[in-house]
Amino acid sequence: MTAVTDQDHTEHSDQPGDADKAGPGGSTSEKGQKAQNAQKAQRGREDREAQTAREAQKVHRASAPGGDSSSRADAVGRTDSAGAWDDGLIARRVNETAEADHQYAVMDSRAAAAPPTAALVYDSALRSRLEALRELVGLSRTRLDSRTLAQAGRVLDEASARRRLSGQHTVVAIAGATGSGKSQLFNALAGVTISETGLRRPTTAAPIACSWSDGAASLIERLGIPPRLRRRPLPTGDAESQLRGLVLIDLPDHDSAAVQHREHVDRILALVDAVIWVVDPEKYADAVLHERYLRPMAAHAEVMFVVLNQIDRLPGEAADQVLDDLRRLLDEDGIALGEYGEPGTTVLALSALTGDGVGELREALGQFVAERAAPARRISADVDIAAARLWPVYATRRRTGLSEQAREEFSDRLADAVGATAAGEAAERAWLRNANRACGTPWLRLWRWYQDRGEPTTGRLPSRTQADEEATARQRVETAVRTVADRASAGLPAPWAQAVREAAVRGSQGLPEALDELSVRAGVPSGRPPRPGWWPVAVLLQASMTVLQFLGGLWLLGQIIGVMSPNLGVPVLLMVIGIVGGPIVEWSCRMAARGPARRYGLDAERRLREAAAGCGRARVLDPVAAELLRYREVREQYGKVVGAGR
Structure with missing residues (x-):
């Protein structure tokens, strides 16, 4: 690449009227001739620059899609003598006959296709973290608001965009406060005056890019820096090869009074791979720098340089003292310092004006760029920050979820709401009543029939239609749902706890009515309870006792009316056996019926409990469990994002 010569002012300002000012021994015609020669030389330089610009435009048009092939060939032929075109750069030649006040390389539209550069490749650990973060965001969109997930989404977008760009380049921004000398350091690293310096504040109004190698155009375009603000340093041999792959960005002042300048800084700092913070002895402890930038970027310690500039202004050991205090402030900000071979921020002291310490920074920067690890480190730090804000x-530091005990208590509360225990007891009483009627004496059954005429049919439950009973049942259901929701959401982060409670409330709608229907269908079945196999024998024995009573009574009646011969012993014995045997058989049947009646009642209670538990599980517990499962999934993905187990 050839260097460029720009002259803000001509070397000679001779005008036709200058002849009158000639010294002794000078003629007017000779001075006029000199003025004309100077004007011709100036016009010649302007013509050559215009010709160079026209050739660059022709080459640019020839390389554009759809350009004419002959024009393209002609353009290439014209540029052969000037050497290969650089990435995004048109270099104007140095006028060997004139001395330039300052020289710099200007980056413009590229004339020929740049050699392809390899895209950035993340290692497996970072890819796994990014994929986990993508899954985390996807699983959380319906549970968290968009503002909470905004930063994570931006990190994913920037990681994807950076991965598609060059992995052979490292974009480093130079940031600093007003008057810190960052533009002067920018020029010192480039070896040529690129960024304007001066006493006017702010001096740097827009970011300027300087690339040490080809293939960085897409990276610079991503930063929104126009071609007119893109530069290339002058080729200096070892210095150029040392920083090959570096793209250096000079930012406006972060504390500029112009809002647009600060917006440029904030936007570009979110996109670059690394940052060089330039501080001066006066503002190195500025609260704005530490609170707004350094402290929030503590996770980016491995991709940051902090440079104490203008040490030439500090006498004696004052530079070391200020540097130590700067390290102390950085440590208070939570920024790890790269000391004793440990990864962290590099802290240096230098003077961009005198060049003292600039070589050390260039060497550290060259090694940093040569590693080509800054883009991945930057993205990894962005993921760390996003994960920390999502914490x-x-x-949660406590165990969450529904325990088995909580599930059982919820089922018990629903069973109480539908009256499962009372239904079981009623079923047991119905079974015993049916057994007594089947195996009791006729006289006792007659008496009980008279007493039970006004009671409901045997084996049926009373209908639950009373308003107070319905209100009590509804309150029990609501209490059960609220209790299980509170237990399930205990310890969860606020959004997920709210989601669990909402799922429980949605499931509880219509639950009391559904439980009432279940209590009718799954309660004690209508009709008589089933009879065990020994009932026919008991009924036959009871019938035999009744027959004996009738036989003994008829026998005695026959003796009284004289139909049969008098014999009191046998008929009295038959009657006594029948009268005593009947209650004994009934009592025996009652004892034998207790076990089956109990089992029958427990079975009825179990069926109702299972029905109520199934209804509560389908309507409340399953939705709650689904929310807890989703939380466990996102918690697992979050563990991968933060690098648990690395």
Whole structure:
């Protein structure tokens, strides 16, 4: 690449009227001739620059899609003598006959296709974290608001965009406060005056890019820096090869009074791979720098340089003292310092004006760029920050979920609401009543029939239609749902706890009515309870006792009316056997019926409990469990994002 010569002012300002100012021994015609020669030389330089610009435009048009092939060939032929075109750069030649006040390389539209550069490749650990973060965002969109997930989404977008760009380049921004000398350091690293310096504040109004190698155009375009603000340093041999792959960005002042300047800084700092913070002895402890930038970027310690500039203004050991205090402030900000071979921020002291320490920074920067690890480190730090900000909505330090005990208590509350225990007891009483009627004496059954005429049919439950009973049942259901929701959401982050409670409330709608229907269908079945196999024998024995009573009574009646011969012993014995045997058989049947009646009642209670538990599980517990399962999934993904187990 050839260097460029720009002259803001001509070397000679001779005008036709200058002849009158000639010194002794000078003629007017000779001075006029000199003025004309100077004007011709100036016009010649302007013509050559215009010709160079026209050739660059022709080459640019020839390389554009759809350009004419002959024009393209002609353009290439014209540029052969000037050497290969650089990435995004048109270099104007140095006028060997004139001395330039300052020289710099200007980046413009590229004339020929740049050699393809390899895209950035993340390692497996970072890819796994990014994929986990993508899954985390996807699983959380319906549970968390968009503002909470906004930063994570931006990190994913920027990681994807950076991965498609060059992995052979490292984009480093130079940031600093007003008057810190960052533009002077920018020029010192480039070896040529690129960024304007001066006493006017702010001096740098827009970001300027300087690339040490080809293939960085897409990276610079991503930063929104126009071609007119893109530069290339002058080729200096070892210095150029040392920083090959570096794209250096000079930013406006972060504390500029112009809002647009600060917006440029904030936007570009979110996109670059690394940052060089330039501080001066006066503002190195500025609260704005530490609170707004350094402290929030503590996770980016491995991709940051902090440079104390203008040490030439500090006498004696003052530079070391200020540097130590700067390290102390950085440590208070939570920024790890790269000391004793440990990864962290590099802290240096230098003077961009005198060049003292600039070589050390260039060497450290060259090694940093040669590693080609800054883009991945930057993205990894962005993921760390996003994960840290998501900690309150994902992480919990206590065990969460529904225990088996909580599930059983919920089922018991629903069973109480539908009266499962009372239904079982009623079923047991119905079974015993049916057994007594089947196996009791006729006289006792007659008496009980008279007493039970006004009671409901045997084996049927009273209808639950009373208003107070319905209100009590509804309150029990609501209490059960509220209790299980509170237990399930205990310890969860606020958004997920709210989601669990909402799922429980949605499931509880219509639950009391559904439980009432179940209590009718799954309660004690209508009709008589089933009879065991020994009932016919008991009924036959009871019938035999009744027959004996009738036989003994008829026998005695026959003796009284004289139909039969008098014999009191046998008929009295038959009657006594029948009268005593009947209650004994009934009592025996009652004892034998207790076990089956109990089992029958427990079976009825179990069926109602299972029905109520199934209804509560389908309507409340399953939705709650689904929310808890989703939380466990996102918690697992969050663990991968933060790098648990790395």
